[in-house]
Amino acid sequence: MIQKPKGTKDLLPSESYKWQKVESKVKKVLESYNFKEIRVPVFEHTELFQRGVGETTDVVQKEMYTFNDKGGRSITLRPEGTAGVVRAFLENGIGSLPSPVKLWYNMGMYRYENVQKGRLREFHQIGAELIGSKSYLADVDTILMANNIFEELNIPNIKLTINSIGCPKCRSEYQKILREFIGKNLDKYCDTCKTRFEKNPMRILDCKEKRCKELNIGAPMMIDYLCDECKEHFENVKSMLNVAGLKFEIDPGIVRGLDYYTKTVFEFIDEKSGLTVLGGGRYDGLVEEFGGQSTPAVGFATGVERLMEIYNEYNKDVEDKKPDLYILSLGELENKKALELSLNLRKAGYIVEKDIFERSFKSQMKYADKIGAKNLLVIGENELNSNIAKIKNMKSGEEKEVKLLVEDIKNNI
Numbered sequence: 001m002i003q004k005p006k007g008t009k010d011l012l013p014s015e016s017y018k019w020q021k022v023e024s025k026v027k028k029v030l031e032s033y034n035f036k037e038i039r040v041p042v043f044e045h046t047e048l049f050q051r052g053v054g055e056t057t058d059v060v061q062k063e064m065y066t067f068n069d070k071g072g073r074s075i076t077l078r079p080e081g082t083a084g085v086v087r088a089f090l091e092n093g094i095g096s097l098p099s100p101v102k103l104w105y106n107m108g109m110y111r112y113e114n115v116q117k118g119r120l121r122e123f124h125q126i127g128a129e130l131i132g133s134k135s136y137l138a139d140v141d142t143i144l145m146a147n148n149i150f151e152e153l154n155i156p157n158i159k160l161t162i163n164s165i166g167c168p169k170c171r172s173e174y175q176k177i178l179r180e181f182i183g184k185n186l187d188k189y190c191d192t193c194k195t196r197f198e199k200n201p202m203r204i205l206d207c208k209e210k211r212c213k214e215l216n217i218g219a220p221m222m223i224d225y226l227c228d229e230c231k232e233h234f235e236n237v238k239s240m241l242n243v244a245g246l247k248f249e250i251d252p253g254i255v256r257g258l259d260y261y262t263k264t265v266f267e268f269i270d271e272k273s274g275l276t277v278l279g280g281g282r283y284d285g286l287v288e289e290f291g292g293q294s295t296p297a298v299g300f301a302t303g304v305e306r307l308m309e310i311y312n313e314y315n316k317d318v319e320d321k322k323p324d325l326y327i328l329s330l331g332e333l334e335n336k337k338a339l340e341l342s343l344n345l346r347k348a349g350y351i352v353e354k355d356i357f358e359r360s361f362k363s364q365m366k367y368a369d370k371i372g373a374k375n376l377l378v379i380g381e382n383e384l385n386s387n388i389a390k391i392k393n394m395k396s397g398e399e400k401e402v403k404l405l406v407e408d409i410k411n412n413i
Contacts, residue, residue, distance in 0.1 A: 007112075007121025009305075017320040019304070022153060022311055023106060026126055029148045033141070035102040035128055040084035042108065046074040051289055052083035054259025056200040058208075061192065063111040077110035081127045081301060082260070082283065089131060090292045099132035106304075120305060127280075127301035131287070134296035136236040139264045139282060140244065142298050143237075146268060146278050147246055149302070153311050157271040160246060163223060163254040164234040165202070167262050168285065170227035175201050177220050185215050206255050221252035230263055237264055260286040264298070270310055277310060278302035325391075325413050326373035327354040328364045334379045337404060341377075344406045350413070369394070375413045379404070 065077040196203040265281030280300025287295035329338035342352045376392045383389040
């Protein structure tokens, strides 16, 4: 038997209805802020992610699914959503729309990484991108929208942590100081960190190797070297979050794993597990990096698999939709009537089941019970001749007489 590849997962009907419920709730929050859905290709030219995500990141260096197509072009399965959305923003002239442009997505992502709880090689992200505003108010709105998602999903014990990683101007000065700190022990760092030392030493602070983490203890923090503009921006973000009544902690260690971030970065962390459930920040240079005009932006993404794990902890009573009606019929003419009624009731929005096995009366009764049908309508010879049947509420046992007409049935289920 052929099995699924490592790091992938089948989403079965016993779980998919929960995903649909969560996705529907998240969509409701995003649309309340006037975000519109966008869908971009599952694969892009590799250069898009090298330039956008950053050549010194773990994603580009270690985790991308990259291959040459039949034309010899280097192609990569998308490892994250922002780069593709910004490419689409530019290529399709979306920047001509009223600013800011607000886009959201729900897409599969692909990273070749160690499989662990809540982390797969094929995974899903829901993300939002607000493109066009450089104001701290855009940062605040984006963070509040993310927090609204957890409120809508009834997920408590989520902690917001924020940081500022500055702009290219102040980051350049900070990197000189960081290189001085790291350079003293550079020979003790892993090979990957050594390659990052000149290009982007901040990536060394994001290394997951135990040895490198220990060497990074006491490293200077970007937040202490912000220029006046970045410092004012961050102070305004904090002030407005306080006005909104949203508690937060400042974590100078947040650098995020992608190179395009500037100024505000944030993470929503599950206090029970300590894992990041949602993360994001500002990325003011990405549109320009892809050939567009200088355009500020801010966004976030949440891994749906990890979000679902936490959602299921606090929402035990989520139930799949059950059939509103099972129509039990025996005989050719009776089956025709059942077919007619089921088609019209389904068009009216009801979930309707009927026999397609030519089962016995007893077997149909058992099946209706097993699938949790809320109501049962029996059509036999007598019912067909009189055009009157009984609907039974399967939970209470109550029976009602109805005409074999769609409107009458609708009023009694």
